Amino acid sequence: xxxxxxxxxxxxxxxxxxxxGLARIGKSSHILEKAPDFxxxxxxxxxxxxxxxALRWLGAWDAVAPHCVSPAEIQVRDGISGHILQRIPxxxxxxxxxxxxxxxxxxxxxxxxxxESARSKSSIKLQSGAEVAHVSIAExxxxxxxxxxxxxxxxxxxxxxxxEIRKLLIGQPGKNAVGHMLHRGLTPIASVRASVNIDVVTLxxxxxxxxxxxxxxxxRHFNVVAAVEDSEISLWTAFQGACQPLADILDLKINWxxxxxxxxxxxRNWSQNRTVLIGDAAHASLPYLAQGAAMALEDAWVxxxxxxxxxxxxxxxxxxxxxxxxxxxxxxKRSRQLGKIYHAGGALRHARNVILKATPSTGFLKQMSWxxxxxx
Numbered sequence: 482x483x484x485x486x487x488x489x490x491x492x493x494x495x496x497x498x499x500x501x502g503l504a505r506i507g508k509s510s511h512i513l514e515k516a517p518d519f520x521x522x523x524x525x526x527x528x529x530x531x532x533x534x535a536l537r538w539l540g541a542w543d544a545v546a547p548h549c550v551s552p553a554e555i556q557v558r559d560g561i562s563g564h565i566l567q568r569i570p571x572x573x574x575x576x577x578x579x580x581x582x583x584x585x586x587x588x589x590x591x592x593x594x595x596x597e598s599a600r601s602k603s604s605i606k607l608q609s610g611a612e613v614a615h616v617s618i619a620e621x622x623x624x625x626x627x628x629x630x631x632x633x634x635x636x637x638x639x640x641x642x643x644x645e646i647r648k649l650l651i652g653q654p655g656k657n658a659v660g661h662m663l664h665r666g667l668t669p670i671a672s673v674r675a676s677v678n679i680d681v682v683t684l685x686x687x688x689x690x691x692x693x694x695x696x697x698x699x700x701r702h703f704n705v706v707a708a709v710e711d712s713e714i715s716l717w718t719a720f721q722g723a724c725q726p727l728a729d730i731l732d733l734k735i736n737w738x739x740x741x742x743x744x745x746x747x748x749r750n751w752s753q754n755r756t757v758l759i760g761d762a763a764h765a766s767l768p769y770l771a772q773g774a775a776m777a778l779e780d781a782w783v784x785x786x787x788x789x790x791x792x793x794x795x796x797x798x799x800x801x802x803x804x805x806x807x808x809x810x811x812x813x814k815r816s817r818q819l820g821k822i823y824h825a826g827g828a829l830r831h832a833r834n835v836i837l838k839a840t841p842s843t844g845f846l847k848q849m850s851w852x853x854x855x856x857x
Contacts, residue, residue: 486511486606488623488633490613490646492519494588495760495777496639497595500605501539502785509604511633513623515612521592524665525697525704527682527771528591530581531855535778536594537581545594549584550696553680559834560687563724566837569845571682578846579853585682587667587697587704591774616646618756635755635794637784639777642743644762650753654745659767661742661820662712666735667702674729679703685727686833688826690719691769694730705735708742708769710824742767744817747810752798759784763802764809767816769823772852776809783857808855 487503489496492514500510528536528549536542557567569575571583599605615624616636623631638646647654673679679700685692690709697704709719720731744767751758760777784801791797825833 485632485634487635487637488631489637489639491639491641494592494774497599498539498778498781499637499639499759500599501541502781504602504604506785506789511606513611513613514609517610519596519609521588524667524706526586526588526774528584528586529775530579530853532775532778533581535782538782541595541598544597545591548590548699549586550700552585552682552695555682557684557837560685560723560727563726566834567845569842585695585697590698616649618649618754621755638758638762639760640762642761642765647758647762651748659742660712662709663740663742664707664716664737665740666737667704668733668735670696670700670703672734673703686823687720689824691823705730744813747813749806751802755794757798764813766813767820769816769819770812772812776812780805786857
């Protein structure tokens with residue numbers, strides 16, 4: 482069994498990161514991706530210092546960094562008045578404080594950097610068009626739709642928010658109570674009006690929704706994501722009454738795609754026998770802390786360390802989920818809370834704005850340090 486590879490179900494960010502972590506500790510892996518190609522759909526993402534540190538440890542940062550954007554700051558603005566409520570500088574002082582920079586990337590650029598790094602490792606086998614039809618947790622085997630069976634040293638489920646392996650381990654997740662809809666899209670950076678500051682991450686707060694936008698792909702594209710609480714109404718209806726700068730953003734020529742915002746209630750145990758969950762399969766979260774990819778990268782680091790130091794794999798998987806539960810559960814809970822804060826209206830909106838304006842950027846960063854200043 483020790484000569485068998487780790488079988489990784491899912492070739493997205495979590496799966497590739499897991500394989501790189503295993504390679505770092507001398508373990509071989511076989512990634513099974515059901516899609517015809519290894520590719521990432523979606524739009525942009527934010528890589529905080531914790532994500533950058535994890536990418537460095539995994540050996541993929543050098544492949545990802547050239548495609549990233551370095552923003553000057555984060556601006557939080559009120560979507561009705563247009564007023565700037567908070568500014569968080571992301572320059573040299575920020576990097577010195579947290580030991581790594583803050584970067585912006587397209588999901589595809591992150592995936593391609595991880596993929597390039599994985600392809601350079603002889604211990605990692607990559608197989609696309611490999612859909613898993615059956616999983617035996619007791620036997621640590623997988624059956625593919627092609628009819629082929631595989632036996633591994635262990636199974637790592639990196640099959641995302643709709644994970645079938647999670648259902649085997651934990652049961653069917655409860656109905657998602659949030660119901661938010663994400664409208665995501667990209668436009669060429671040249672199509673953005675000169676009045677828009679493309680050098681910053683801008684977060685617009687609005688009753689019933691919010692919008693975030695920033696440059697990605699080494700300044701080639703502009704990424705816009707709008708979250709709407711009422712999934713039945715149009716994007717423009719949701720933001721009716723927005724100030725002109727926000728309305729101009731929503732009027733950009735963008736081919737919008739809609740994605741339901743999903744998360745799970747936190748669960749403590751992510752493993753059974755020699756099968757373990759990683760990334761969204763274990764702890765899917767609303768994206769309002771911009772930590773989804775970061776949590777998957779951190780998972781890979783912690784999981785690899787646990788495998789290297791524990792006496793056996795079952796103990797390693799228990800240790801890993803124990804180490805990760807508190808942090809990922811806090812991300813899940815805080816993301817839900819932020820949805821309520823971002824989308825506040827009436828008196829709560831005014832109180833929020835007053836507090837944001839009164840909080841110095843240093844105080845704001847202190848509140849975020851539990852996320853950014855992380856080590857395994």
